Amino acid sequence: MTKSILLPLLADGEFRSGQDLADALGVSRTAVWKQLNKLARESGLEVESVKGKGYRIRGGVDLLDADGVIASLDAKARGLLNTLQVIESVDSTNAEAMRKAEGGGAAGLVITAEQQTAGRGRRGRQWVSPFACNLYLSLVWEFNQGAAALEGLSLAVGVAVARALSARGLPPVQLKWPNDVLFGDAKLGGILLR
Numbered sequence: 001m002t003k004s005i006l007l008p009l010l011a012d013g014e015f016r017s018g019q020d021l022a023d024a025l026g027v028s029r030t031a032v033w034k035q036l037n038k039l040a041r042e043s044g045l046e047v048e049s050v051k052g053k054g055y056r057i058r059g060g061v062d063l064l065d066a067d068g069v070i071a072s073l074d075a076k077a078r079g080l081l082n083t084l085q086v087i088e089s090v091d092s093t094n095a096e097a098m099r100k101a102e103g104g105g106a107a108g109l110v111i112t113a114e115q116q117t118a119g120r121g122r123r124g125r126q127w128v129s130p131f132a133c134n135l136y137l138s139l140v141w142e143f144n145q146g147a148a149a150l151e152g153l154s155l156a157v158g159v160a161v162a163r164a165l166s167a168r169g170l171p172p173v174q175l176k177w178p179n180d181v182l183f184g185d186a187k188l189g190g191i192l193l194r
Contacts, residue, residue: 013060082108
């Protein structure tokens with residue numbers, strides 16, 4: 001039993017009895033209990049247990065849904081997207097995208113994950129990536145104009161991120177050269193070009 005089977009049953013934050021979970025998964029209540037403990041240990045999510053009520057993830061979680069993301073894209077964006085791959089846990093979306101791109105023909109590939117176990121920020125710093133709490137995303141794109149054409153690309157991507165957030169009604173963000181997206185005094189995200 002993996003996170004992808006158990007998590008959707010608890011994603012809404014409502015209590016589910018051990019028996020209901022066991023019936024839905026076709027396993028014993030003991031197997032459910034073991035898997036819930038494993039889920040909490042591996043993901044860092046707090047699985048609450050209340051006698052007589054069952055189990056829940058307090059507050060629920062919003063899990064990535066490839067079909068939902070694709071359906072929300074306008075026609076132009078869908079035309080640029082080659083593949084959207086949603087992964088439960090990966091070392092780094094960037095490293096995974098680079099592995100996929102090594103064979104070529106990966107332009108328009110988007111890799112996103114619920115969790116990164118070895119994400120990197122600027123200067124090789126670790127990027128803390130808790131499960132189902134943030135957006136971890138890498139995009140593969142091909143440029144044929146040479147390295148000089150990429151100058152300022154991280155800033156252009158930052159501007160696009162700021163505009164996208166604004167278009168969704170979120171408060172304004174700031175950009176910090178060369179690759180940070182800031183909200184107030186906190187780093188909201190980073191843009192890493194490779």
